[in-house]
Amino acid sequence: MPDLIERSLETALTNCCRVGEISIRRIDGGGFIVSHCDDRGRDDLQRFQNPEEAAEIARYDDAGNYRPLKTVPNLCHGWRLELVDLTKLRRALDYFYPGRLAMFAAWKENRLTTTPLRKTLTRQSGMYRVASKISDEQINDLVGNFCRSNGGCLRTILWKRDESAAVPSTKLPSDKFDASHGQALSPRSATPATTAPVIPLLCQEACSLLVAECRKVVKMTNDE
Amino acid sequence: MSNNARALLIVGHGSTVNPDSSAPTLAHAAEIRRRKVFADVECAFWKEEPSLRDAIFLFDPEAAREVYVVPNFISEGYFTQTVIPRELELNGRSTKRPNGQVWKYCEPVGNHPLVTELLLQRAREIAPGVPETETSLLIVAHGTDLNENSAAAAKREAEKIRALGKYADVLNVYMEEAPLVAGWRKLTKSPNVVVVPFFISDGLHSYEDIPVLLGIAKEKSTSNCISAGGEIFQRNPYKIDNRSLFYAPSIGTDPRFADIIVAQVNLFDDAFSGIILAQTENFDSKS
Numbered sequence A: 001m002p003d004l005i006e007r008s009l010e011t012a013l014t015n016c017c018r019v020g021e022i023s024i025r026r027i028d029g030g031g032f033i034v035s036h037c038d039d040r041g042r043d044d045l046q047r048f049q050n051p052e053e054a055a056e057i058a059r060y061d062d063a064g065n066y067r068p069l070k071t072v073p074n075l076c077h078g079w080r081l082e083l084v085d086l087t088k089l090r091r092a093l094d095y096f097y098p099g100r101l102a103m104f105a106a107w108k109e110n111r112l113t114t115t116p117l118r119k120t121l122t123r124q125s126g127m128y129r130v131a132s133k134i135s136d137e138q139i140n141d142l143v144g145n146f147c148r149s150n151g152g153c154l155r156t157i158l159w160k161r162d163e164s165a166a167v168p169s170t171k172l173p174s175d176k177f178d179a180s181h182g183q184a185l186s187p188r189s190a191t192p193a194t195t196a197p198v199i200p201l202l203c204q205e206a207c208s209l210l211v212a213e214c215r216k217v218v219k220m221t222n223d224e
Numbered sequence B: 001m002s003n004n005a006r007a008l009l010i011v012g013h014g015s016t017v018n019p020d021s022s023a024p025t026l027a028h029a030a031e032i033r034r035r036k037v038f039a040d041v042e043c044a045f046w047k048e049e050p051s052l053r054d055a056i057f058l059f060d061p062e063a064a065r066e067v068y069v070v071p072n073f074i075s076e077g078y079f080t081q082t083v084i085p086r087e088l089e090l091n092g093r094s095t096k097r098p099n100g101q102v103w104k105y106c107e108p109v110g111n112h113p114l115v116t117e118l119l120l121q122r123a124r125e126i127a128p129g130v131p132e133t134e135t136s137l138l139i140v141a142h143g144t145d146l147n148e149n150s151a152a153a154a155k156r157e158a159e160k161i162r163a164l165g166k167y168a169d170v171l172n173v174y175m176e177e178a179p180l181v182a183g184w185r186k187l188t189k190s191p192n193v194v195v196v197p198f199f200i201s202d203g204l205h206s207y208e209d210i211p212v213l214l215g216i217a218k219e220k221s222t223s224n225c226i227s228a229g230g231e232i233f234q235r236n237p238y239k240i241d242n243r244s245l246f247y248a249p250s251i252g253t254d255p256r257f258a259d260i261i262v263a264q265v266n267l268f269d270d271a272f273s274g275i276i277l278a279q280t281e282n283f284d285s286k287s
């Protein structure tokens, strides 16, 4: 029996075929083809069949640099992954965007809780404890730059700045905080996010990279 | 309880700079998934995705009634004692979530007695046909990791293997404190030396730092060492001063670590099932 995540993926696929930079196509007679959305229509793509190979594809960008955050819009091009069923599709998507399908399924069921950035920061210990000293203004600038969909990160931000429920950055468009939108902007095709429905990549709590950036900002302020 | 209601979460450190850091954890998860002994097998990382915070939402509360958390760490320390419980909101060996899901916090893989056997197997496989009585085994740990007990764990493993009396000598050596790995020529007397890094994954330490300290690679080359890193394990034995040196990949990259992850779950059940059942019933009768 398909599990919850597969069921929620199946439902989502009835009217959309896009997650992050990835396009998903159903093959007649069953199965799926996934590729970089910029690569649709290309016939020179390297073919893969094993969902585990998605982990390798997702590891480096086109220039061969390691991708520590998979929702950064720098997925490499030139491949196509053929998957025989929904289970394998789910597994592959989970390598491309680890954990995002589960967050989407939890969000659909109203189980996903969000954590304000300040709460994340005050929870830190060790070398990251200092990160909580960042000012609201610095958060506004940092998040506006680091998390922006165009070149930063394709996730939809669900967390607030603090208990006051302020948005973390006024520099980002309102749809960056709207899960019904999804951020599918790709640097090469620059398709506007609104043209086709996408499965949103949800960010319910700031990632460790943003926490590390907050620390850097505080350190830089202290050094001045 | 049937296996259908049990899920497994393997927790790794991950890295924002080392592409090979999470690879063994992902591979062990894929292997355990293939065995179909858990309803669901997922990974979570401190520095990669899914994050430890994501992990709280990874498992369907209807399908997975129990989630076993196994830290893929070489020893107890700051991460297993502070970071993982805090980020996963665990309040002891067993934590019942508001949705009824019970999370069971197992010991890190490095603590399991099977690690000793794996070290022995690795040492034999890297130097096939080489008599152990003419071989020194070196287990390398970092050494100065604050709050981590990996040095103590490496020492414990060396002591256990030494007690078996198989090898001419068994030493725990460190990168940054005495006894130093760089001193292997003086520390060992046997014609053969086998070196096994006591790390969870390969990376700069095993690809470059330790080989430089051993004298089998040159100081920081300009090429991309990480991508070519695996080659260092392909050129055994290294002939130095009329002796043969065999250099193995980090112990945690061994596919048999998947068995140790499952073994930690079983060990948890053996140690705690009775106690936890009593606690849970107590909890239920109060609520």
Ligand code: SF4
Binding pocket: A071, A146, A147, A152, A153, A154, A155, A156, A157, A203, A205, A206, A207, A208, A209, A210
């Ligand atoms: S905090 Fe969320 S939106 Fe910002 S970079 Fe990290 S994952 Fe992306």
